[in-house]
Amino acid sequence: MIPYIFFAPIQGITNSEFINTYDTFFGEDIYKYFTPFMRMESYENKIRKKDLKNIHTININIKQKVIPQIVSNNYDDLVNFASQLSEEGFNEINLNLGCPFPMLVKRKLGGGLLGDLNLITALLDQFFSSSASTVDLSIKTRIGLESPDEIFKIIEIFNQFPLKYIIIHPRTVMQQYSEIPYKEIFYECIKISKIPLIYNGDILTKDDYDQIINSFSNNYERKIMIGRGILKNLFLPAIINENFRFTSxxxxxxxxxxxxxxxxxxxxxxxxxxxxxxxxxxxxxxxxxxxxxxxxxxxxxxxxxxxxxxxxxxxxxxxxxxxxxxxxxx
Ligand SMILES: Cc1cc2nc3c(=O)[nH]c(=O)nc-3n(C[C@H](O)[C@H](O)[C@H](O)COP(=O)(O)O)c2cc1C
Known part of the structure; x- marks a missing residue:
């Protein structure tokens, strides 16, 4: 099975300028790119102008490789985001349920939403009963607000909806980036999730990749998301894909x-x-x-x-x- 490498969204870094450039030089080893999270303009039901500009400067030939991400806890935002992006030619959006920035968490946004499972259920329920659900929805999440076992209840909720896939960064929101990811919790999630899962977190070398893939079952599709590891070694996707051809x-x-x-x-x-x-x-x-x-x-x-x-x-x-x-x- 070939690896599918998803480039993680990183605010301020994975802007269109970077995605365009990275894809020109290293793109054959990347399956999908995610934009940093975007927001809707308050009271206007439209994507913020600066976020839309970012979308508009993505090279047309790679648009299909780019997945716009939103941070919101509001049904109208999600639906309007999907509709506007569908008009822009995108067929998938991603909802951020993992960002640990305290300012967002306090307002039940990003990772903060993990503290209100009823709100997540209502949001997904409304989205999938709306006409906007012709656009695929995927989710990027952490494994809980405070405790790593919160994810099992969260997966039960996700299981009720036709989500395209779920990217899991197995740390809690409170952990931010400290300690090592709970890989064994991710492994448990594979067993109970009806939706395809994608692992994300701390892959810096091919060894890290091999260890993760080998510890999951054979039928785990080789889909992973990497962020900082690629920025620290631009060739990492080529190395993982065994596609690194340089001689000197x-x-x-x-x-x-x-x-x-x-x-x-x-x-x-x-x-x-x-x-x-x-x-x-x-x-x-x-x-x-x-x-x-x-x-x-x-x-x-x-x-x-x-x-x-x-x-x-x-x-x-x-x-x-x-x-x-x-x-x-x-
Ligand atoms: C500075 C910074 C900004 C980030 N911005 C976003 C973001 O906009 N949306 C998101 O889903 N994740 C964001 N993340 C999280 C990354 O996408 C990724 O989940 C995290 O870095 C773990 O993966 P890695 O160890 O491969 O980098 C950000 C991470 C960092 C360090």
Whole structure:
């Protein structure tokens, strides 16, 4: 069975500029991309303008690989989101039931919704009885608000609806990103879920992937979602897919450099002012810097010191001259 790799949504990072660029260079190993969560404009029943702009700048040829995500606990929002995106040519949306940002959780949004199972049931019930349900709905969730065994009740609810699949990041909302994911709980979920499940969380190497896949039963479809692991090793999907064909370190470095130039170019078109563009690139370098052997903090600091875009480009070149890339084939 071939692996299907879903690129996880990461707010501020998996924007259209990134998805377009990543797909140009590494796209053959990605099955689907998810947008960071979007919201509806209050009182207007329309997707927020800046979120819609993000959708509109996705390259037309990869639109079918991109799944828009919403954060909401409101039936009208969900239905209007689905309808508007259907008009934009999308046939699937994803509902976020996992975001642990306290501001959202307090308002029963994202992971906060896991604290109100009646509200989840009502939301899904209304969605699937509406005309908007011609658009497929998938869910991305954590395993509970406070306790990992909450997921078993949550799965019982999901089982009542024709959801396309459920992506599970087996940590609780309260855990945020601490400790290791509860893989054994995910395994229990596979046994009781009537809906296909997709594992997500802390896959950084091919070994991590193999361990996870091998610990699940043979009929677990090889579908996984990865976020930070890909940002820390852009080749990870190719390595997992056994599709990594480079012969030399310089060839690898060149591909990363070309990718970085294109990402910069995409943001130059969207943002104005060197400072804003450098700040955006720095967000990426928090992850990309990990690709350099034991020098990630030096690499990050070098980028941070960039005074303007020319200086940024000089610094990137300097980094590739001075620091070696990690052995990425792990
Ligand atoms: C900075 C940051 C922003 C994120 N934004 C979103 C988001 O918008 N929607 C979502 O469903 N998950 C979001 N996530 C969670 C990731 O999609 C993913 O579930 C999590 O990082 C675990 O997977 P990983 O270990 O492969 O990165 C975010 C995670 C991080 C670190």
């Amino acid at each position: 370190g310089s060839e690898i470095a060149l591909k990363i450099q070309n990718f970085l130039s294109e990402l910069l170019e995409q943001y130059r078109q969207r943002l104005s002012g060197d400072k804003n563009i450098i700040l955006k690139m720095l967000q990426y370098w928090e992850y990309f810097s990990v690709m350099f052997n034991n020098n990630s903090s030096k690499v990050y600091k070098t980028i941070k010191k960039s005074r303007n875009l020319n200086h940024y480009i000089e610094n990137v070149n300097k980094i590739f001259k001075e620091y070696e890339l990690k052995f990425l084939m792990i």
